[in-house]
Amino acid sequence: MRTLLFLLLSAGAVCAQDGAAIYKAHCAACHDTPTGRIPPFSALRAMDPAKIMQSLETGAMKTQGAGLTSAERFAVVTYLATPAAKHSSAPSPAAFCKAEPQHPGPAHGPQWSEWGANIENTRFQDASAAGLSAADVAKLKLKWAFGLGNGASVRSQPAVTDGRVFVADLGSDVYSLDTRSGCIQWTFHAGATVRSAITVGPTGGSGSRPAIYFGDQSANAYAVDASTGKLIWKVHAGDHFASMLTGGPLLHDGVLYVPISSYEEALAASPTYECCTFRGSVIALDAATGKSLWRSYTIPESAHPTEKSKTGVQMHGPSGAGVWSAPTFDAKRNVVYVATGDNYSDPPSATSDAVLAFDAKSGKLLWSKQLTADDIYNMGGHAKGRDFDFGQPPILVALSNGRRALVIGQKSGIAHAIDPDRQGAVLWETRLGHGGPLGGIQWGSAADSENMYVPLADLALKGVADKSAPQGYRLELDPNSGGGLFALQLTTGKQVWSAKPPACGERKHCSPAQSAPVSAIPGVVFSGSVDGHMRAYSASTGEIIWDVDTARDYETVNDQKAKGGSLDAAGPVIAGGMLYVTSGYGQWGGMPGNVLLAFSVDGK
Numbered sequence: 001m002r003t004l005l006f007l008l009l010s011a012g013a014v015c016a017q018d019g020a021a022i023y024k025a026h027c028a029a030c031h032d033t034p035t036g037r038i039p040p041f042s043a044l045r046a047m048d049p050a051k052i053m054q055s056l057e058t059g060a061m062k063t064q065g066a067g068l069t070s071a072e073r074f075a076v077v078t079y080l081a082t083p084a085a086k087h088s089s090a091p092s093p094a095a096f097c098k099a100e101p102q103h104p105g106p107a108h109g110p111q112w113s114e115w116g117a118n119i120e121n122t123r124f125q126d127a128s129a130a131g132l133s134a135a136d137v138a139k140l141k142l143k144w145a146f147g148l149g150n151g152a153s154v155r156s157q158p159a160v161t162d163g164r165v166f167v168a169d170l171g172s173d174v175y176s177l178d179t180r181s182g183c184i185q186w187t188f189h190a191g192a193t194v195r196s197a198i199t200v201g202p203t204g205g206s207g208s209r210p211a212i213y214f215g216d217q218s219a220n221a222y223a224v225d226a227s228t229g230k231l232i233w234k235v236h237a238g239d240h241f242a243s244m245l246t247g248g249p250l251l252h253d254g255v256l257y258v259p260i261s262s263y264e265e266a267l268a269a270s271p272t273y274e275c276c277t278f279r280g281s282v283i284a285l286d287a288a289t290g291k292s293l294w295r296s297y298t299i300p301e302s303a304h305p306t307e308k309s310k311t312g313v314q315m316h317g318p319s320g321a322g323v324w325s326a327p328t329f330d331a332k333r334n335v336v337y338v339a340t341g342d343n344y345s346d347p348p349s350a351t352s353d354a355v356l357a358f359d360a361k362s363g364k365l366l367w368s369k370q371l372t373a374d375d376i377y378n379m380g381g382h383a384k385g386r387d388f389d390f391g392q393p394p395i396l397v398a399l400s401n402g403r404r405a406l407v408i409g410q411k412s413g414i415a416h417a418i419d420p421d422r423q424g425a426v427l428w429e430t431r432l433g434h435g436g437p438l439g440g441i442q443w444g445s446a447a448d449s450e451n452m453y454v455p456l457a458d459l460a461l462k463g464v465a466d467k468s469a470p471q472g473y474r475l476e477l478d479p480n481s482g483g484g485l486f487a488l489q490l491t492t493g494k495q496v497w498s499a500k501p502p503a504c505g506e507r508k509h510c511s512p513a514q515s516a517p518v519s520a521i522p523g524v525v526f527s528g529s530v531d532g533h534m535r536a537y538s539a540s541t542g543e544i545i546w547d548v549d550t551a552r553d554y555e556t557v558n559d560q561k562a563k564g565g566s567l568d569a570a571g572p573v574i575a576g577g578m579l580y581v582t583s584g585y586g587q588w589g590g591m592p593g594n595v596l597l598a599f600s601v602d603g604k
Contacts (some may be wrong), residue, residue, distance in 0.1 A: 124447060148168075153590075159197065187229060256285045454486045497541060
């Protein structure tokens with residue numbers, strides 16, 4: 001493997017160019033416009049080249065690889081392993097801050113330091129930290145825009161602390177930017193595309209220093225010095241070749257809790273792939289050193305051989321139950337909660353599509369509550385379930401009756417509340433949509449002291465005749481399906497109000513689906529849509545009080561061409577009188593883009 005890796009990375013440009021032609025002829029039809037869970041081109045670029053070769057020769061892509069000569073397989077893997085240009089041009093000197101940056105301190109000033117704004121994942125920012133009142137929101141205007149490299153789908157959510165915003169681009173670069181102007185303070189180049197949200201906090205231990213933490217598509221977890229951009233540690237957190245890090249890491253008391261997901265269910269599309277052996281997990285790392293403290297799996301038993309497929313391929317199970325979202329911390333009980341995805345293969349497990357509670361110190365599974373049973377789904381076409389993963393974490397809330405709850409939305413279209421103090425006993429369930437592989441309720445809800453705010457995706461695709469397409473048609477977003485925002489009473493799940501999605505109108509490649517995580521401040525809920533709009537809703541009535549169309553071209557502070565597009569996987573971040581949102585998500589037929597937008601009152 002090491003020899004193969006060396007040969008691939010040292011191959012010349014001619015071989016890479018030949019590989020581009022082979023990729024276009026044999027691979028692009030699926031991976032340039034992926035459907036379902038087929039890995040996009042960017043995912044292939046982020047994979048270890050030895051694994052790609054193994055996949056073509058003996059793994060998931062063996063059937064496709066059999067149609068290529070050894071030289072052609074080598075060429076296409078070399079092409080995928082050859083680093084792409086990170087930007088159309090390097091950042092100009094003018095894009096960097098002129099003054100010596102102050103050393104950040106995670107406890108200094110307003111901050112949004114992790115995916116859910118706090119360890120309970122409420123995505124709620126109080127008035128002091130937000131620096132915005134409900135009356136200010138209508139006056140928000142663009143203050144600056146920052147180009148996020150070449151690509152089509154902004155993925156990672158930024159973090160804000162001590163006058164800095166940390167954000168990952170569409171390649172594998174992470175930036176520290178000045179919140180006031182967007183100028184660059186430092187850059188860090190990761191080994192693969194950064195998928196997770198950025199988390200900020202102290203490393204703990206002796207010589208504690210502020211750091212940022214994140215994960216990439218090759219299942220590597222990073223700690224980077226927040227002051228200098230220097231690597232503190234890098235750990236390969238996954239223990240399966242198809243592992244990746246999607247959910248944001250959770251930092252608490254010197255321990256980093258990292259959720260593990262995977263793309264193995266997409267590999268099952270190959271009729272020769274022995275599906276499946278991945279099982280989700282959470283790994284606890286020492287925040288100062290990266291040392292592993294414990295790893296706990298979402299499925300207790302390892303996969304074992306089961307029946308053979310109709311074509312005689314050996315199958316394995318149980319598998320799946322990946323953790324796609326950030327963990328939630330319960331300081332009262334010293335417990336880490338995670339939400340899991342579906343199973344990939346038979347037999348089904350009792351911990352898929354569930355909320356799991358782990359002891360924070362030992363990683364012992366304390367209890368689990370499955371909310372959809374027998375949900376077995378993969379891209380091989382022999383699935384029994386409907387892909388009703390949990391794409392968002394549970395939110396830990398205090399109820400007005402003195403009890404507590406974990407509230408969470410599911411891709412089934414149902415919002416749930418369970419009791420963390422009674423082994424996950426169901427408190428209420430409210431159906432808001434019909435659900436599906438693309439949602440249902442997708443990436444994130446929010447909660448204040450009274451309500452849970454739930455965005456509805458229910459994104460749908462429709463077939464449009466296209467003789468140039470290999471299958472004779474292409475898939476487009478359905479402009480008449482999906483969307484809506486709901487306020488549910490925390491104690492009962494009763495609907496307080498609902499806001500219908502605005503129509504797409506004449507915009508092409510449009511969907512009203514509200515897949516993106518929502519965020520809230522006192523009196524206001526912010527929700528982005530696949531149609532490119534970021535909207536602010538009254539928390540008491542659901543009335544739209546601010547609406548900005550982000551799908552346009554921008555002049556950027558780093559002199560890079562940038563445009564906005566669909567809002568999907570990452571949510572808005574509010575801190576210190578500003579709102580930050582990344583725009584452009586081209587997967588599933590959405591509008592591609594590559595920009596970070598910063599809004600302030602009157603743009604000042």
